[in-house]
Amino acid sequence: MNQSVLPWPWQRRSPIGAGTTLSCDVGCIGCIGRCSQLCFPPARCHPLWYIARLMHTLKYLTAYPEQLRTQVSGLIAQDRLGDTLRQRYPAPHGIRTDRALYDYVQDLKDEYLRQAAPVSKVAFDSKIQVVQHALGLHTAISRVQGGRLKAKHEIRIASLFRDAPLPFLRMIAVHELAHLKEKEHDKAFYKLCCWMEPAYHQLEFDVRLYLTWLDLAGARLWNAEPAPLSR
Numbered sequence: 001m002n003q004s005v006l007p008w009p010w011q012r013r014s015p016i017g018a019g020t021t022l023s024c025d026v027g028c029i030g031c032i033g034r035c036s037q038l039c040f041p042p043a044r045c046h047p048l049w050y051i052a053r054l055m056h057t058l059k060y061l062t063a064y065p066e067q068l069r070t071q072v073s074g075l076i077a078q079d080r081l082g083d084t085l086r087q088r089y090p091a092p093h094g095i096r097t098d099r100a101l102y103d104y105v106q107d108l109k110d111e112y113l114r115q116a117a118p119v120s121k122v123a124f125d126s127k128i129q130v131v132q133h134a135l136g137l138h139t140a141i142s143r144v145q146g147g148r149l150k151a152k153h154e155i156r157i158a159s160l161f162r163d164a165p166l167p168f169l170r171m172i173a174v175h176e177l178a179h180l181k182e183k184e185h186d187k188a189f190y191k192l193c194c195w196m197e198p199a200y201h202q203l204e205f206d207v208r209l210y211l212t213w214l215d216l217a218g219a220r221l222w223n224a225e226p227a228p229l230s231r
């Protein structure tokens with residue numbers, strides 16, 4: 001599962017981010033309802049329900065080659081997906097507040113896109129993934145200021161990235177920052193993403209693996225919240 005076998009980004013159908021939809025192109029046939037979160041690993045499932053559920057779960061990876069999807073299916077079948085991700089990314093980043101997130105994104109912007117329009121707000125948003133089926137949002141609100149039309153840029157990042165490793169946060173931050181200059185998910189857009197983060201495609205793939213894990217297990221792999229004090 002390395003970057004060299006990933007498809008060229010402009011051939012992909014469902015990129016992450018603003019205005020995009022991570023939609024499921026395999027119809028759900030009720031597998032989730034029948035096959036509860038508790039019946040994973042698959043040995044305890046009816047095989048047909050398991051296959052249906054697996055197809056549903058791989059919805060985040062539909063744009064990737066069959067060979068790669070088969071490898072992911074293998075990891076899921078062996079119940080190794082979570083461990084694989086945690087081995088690759090051992091620790092969460094610890095950026096917990098919107099203020100800290102703003103500073104992180106602003107530092108990235110200062111480093112790579114100093115000339116681009118300013119970003120007025122950056123925040124974690126718990127509603128993004130549920131409501132918009134996206135992981136990040138970039139909004140440009142046009143306002144007349146001093147007789148000129150000025151766009152105010154805001155970036156919202158799905159709150160699942162609050163409890164995630166730094167490379168995942170960097171991927172989505174790079175993605176949303178790239179929209180300051182490139183509106184479409186086209187060749188120029190991904191070129192800009194890769195300039196800011198050379199491992200961009202690998203990271204986007206790994207984020208999709210994590211979404212797959214969340215669908216299966218329902219629990220986050222990284223939790224930066226300190227453990228509550230025992231009484």
Ligand SMILES: [Zn+2]
Nearest residue numbers: 016017018175
């Ligand atoms: Zn986008």
